[in-house]
Amino acid sequence: MSTSTALIASDIEAYLKVHENKDMLRILTCGSVDDGKSTLIGRLLFDSKMIFEDQMAAIEKDSKRFNTTDEAFDLALLVDGLQSEREQGITIDVAYRYFATEQRKFIIADTPGHEQYTRNMATGASTCDLAIILIDARHGVQVQTRRHSYICSLLGIKHVVVAINKMDAVDYEQSVYQNIKKDYREFAEDLSFEDVRFVPISALRGDNVVNESDKMPWYPGSTLMKLLNTVSVTRAKSDAFRLQVQYVNRPNLDFRGFCGTIGAGDIRVGDTVASLPSGKESKVKSIVTFDGDIEKASAGMAITLTLEDEIDVSRGDMLVRPHQKPHSSSHFEADVVWMTEEALHVDREYAIKVGSKSVFGHVETVNYKVDVNTLEQQEASQLNLNEIGNCHFALTAAVQFDEYDVNRNTGAFIIIDRLTNVTVGAGMIRKPLDAKSSKSDSQYSAFEVEFNALVRKHYPHWDAKVIR
Numbered sequence: 077m078s079t080s081t082a083l084i085a086s087d088i089e090a091y092l093k094v095h096e097n098k099d100m101l102r103i104l105t106c107g108s109v110d111d112g113k114s115t116l117i118g119r120l121l122f123d124s125k126m127i128f129e130d131q132m133a134a135i136e137k138d139s140k141r142f143n144t145t146d147e148a149f150d151l152a153l154l155v156d157g158l159q160s161e162r163e164q165g166i167t168i169d170v171a172y173r174y175f176a177t178e179q180r181k182f183i184i185a186d187t188p189g190h191e192q193y194t195r196n197m198a199t200g201a202s203t204c205d206l207a208i209i210l211i212d213a214r215h216g217v218q219v220q221t222r223r224h225s226y227i228c229s230l231l232g233i234k235h236v237v238v239a240i241n242k243m244d245a246v247d248y249e250q251s252v253y254q255n256i257k258k259d260y261r262e263f264a265e266d267l268s269f270e271d272v273r274f275v276p277i278s279a280l281r282g283d284n285v286v287n288e289s290d291k292m293p294w295y296p297g298s299t300l301m302k303l304l305n306t307v308s309v310t311r312a313k314s315d316a317f318r319l320q321v322q323y324v325n326r327p328n329l330d331f332r333g334f335c336g337t338i339g340a341g342d343i344r345v346g347d348t349v350a351s352l353p354s355g356k357e358s359k360v361k362s363i364v365t366f367d368g369d370i371e372k373a374s375a376g377m378a379i380t381l382t383l384e385d386e387i388d389v390s391r392g393d394m395l396v397r398p399h400q401k402p403h404s405s406s407h408f409e410a411d412v413v414w415m416t417e418e419a420l421h422v423d424r425e426y427a428i429k430v431g432s433k434s435v436f437g438h439v440e441t442v443n444y445k446v447d448v449n450t451l452e453q454q455e456a457s458q459l460n461l462n463e464i465g466n467c468h469f470a471l472t473a474a475v476q477f478d479e480y481d482v483n484r485n486t487g488a489f490i491i492i493d494r495l496t497n498v499t500v501g502a503g504m505i506r507k508p509l510d511a512k513s514s515k516s517d518s519q520y521s522a523f524e525v526e527f528n529a530l531v532r533k534h535y536p537h538w539d540a541k542v543i544r
């Protein structure tokens with residue numbers, strides 16, 4: 077019996093306390109189609125004894141029905157939970173799995189390998205600390221391996237474990253592992269990873285996943301599980317307090333509370349805050365939560381703040397400490413992942429949502445797009461589906477943000493099509509730009525510019541061109 081099982085049986089309160097205080101590691105799995113992500117996650121859960129008996133019985137039954145592998149049960153079925161996915165045999169959305177060991181708690185985001193699902197992968201990556209990049213030993217480094225690695229680096233993931241899978245299919249040959257390791261190292265040199273490790277595994281047979289393999293004596297390193305349990309991650313963490321107001325709660329004249337999730341830092345009753353964009357200051361009167369009033373709240377908590385004074389704060393505004401203000405600008409430079417069939421067009425008006433604030437805006441210039449194979453920057457005038465590029469944005473009003481490298485919450489945004497309301501792109505803000513230095517030697521009068529904005533706002537289907 078493991079220590080935790082014994083503790084659950086004898087003292088559930090003590091077990092929950094230990095569990096609550098464990099460090100949480102958020103992992104992203106990525107790789108090409110059929111590299112074995114689902115099998116790997118299933119193996120991690122199975123070998124660390126995280127599967128219930130009824131789940132096992134269902135998997136065994138399904139393995140026979142779908143006949144996806146010649147093994148008695150297909151561990152991928154544990155993870156590929158969606159019915160349609162089972163029928164197609166591919167992962168179609170981000171699936172999150174939770175499990176824990178004696179040392180840590182884990183959340184694994186299993187993202188799809190198909191190229192058209194890059195957006196799901198980008199969604200999964202934005203909250204992760206570490207990426208497991210799977211490579212099929214028979215195929216080596218693929219376009220998808222490069223694309224996913226590049227997105228991981230763009231989204232600020234610093235720790236990568238490259239799991240070279242299906243070693244059983246290449247007779248556990250050391251040279252295969254060494255060659256892939258060399259290829260990947262060469263490619264990843266220009267990416268912004270701090271820590272890249274390699275493990276040769278067989279997810280199907282369980283080699284070097286949780287248990288050490290006796291088939292690869294030439295590999296002296298740790299199993300994948302051991303790496304995950306022990307890797308020490310650096311989290312890009314800013315301690316500047318950020319609360320984006322998602323809702324103003326005013327049930328009666330005596331109560332006015334500003335609700336939101338703390339994006340970074342912490343706050344205490346009595347602290348001075350400034351509301352942006354107005355810049356008006358007040359002191360925190362109370363911090364209300366679902367469990368009652370508290371004295372102090374920190375990043376990740378959903379709270380309602382009340383203030384000493386009646387200052388003007390609305391949905392979309394940001395509460396910060398007066399000496400730790402974020403950038404406030406209508407112009408910025410950002411990296412964009414384009415997620416829809418219809419290309420990103422310069423000068424087309426989109427809704428840009430930064431935190432809980434949504435404003436209209438357009439891309440002034442695509443500075444370059446990136447060839448994910450070579451990481452080369454190429455000239456571009458638009459971005460097509462799944463392309464990644466660097467752009468200058470011009471919005472109709474200033475928004476408050478941090479650089480993405482400083483704060484992933486307040487430095488990210490999404491781009492929404494105004495007609496269909498579909499999210500068409502995601503972006504990471506690299507730096508604010510000076511509105512005046514942006515291209516704007518206007519030949520139009522202020523009235524014409526304003527009228528143009530009005531037409532575009534109320535008649536978006538006319539597709540009127542932006543004038544400035």
Ligand SMILES: Nc1nc2c(ncn2[C@@H]2O[C@H](COP(=O)(O)OP(=O)(O)OP(=O)(O)O)[C@@H](O)[C@H]2O)c(=O)[nH]1
Pocket residue numbers: 107108109110111112113114115116144145152165166167187188189190241242243244245277278279280281
């Ligand atoms: N020989 C061998 N086959 C494996 C191994 N791991 C996975 N497979 C097989 O590879 C195929 C794909 O595995 P999955 O786990 O479904 O792959 P995936 O990466 O999740 O695939 P998608 O969900 O389509 O993105 C299945 O037939 C697995 O049984 C391995 O270590 N060795």
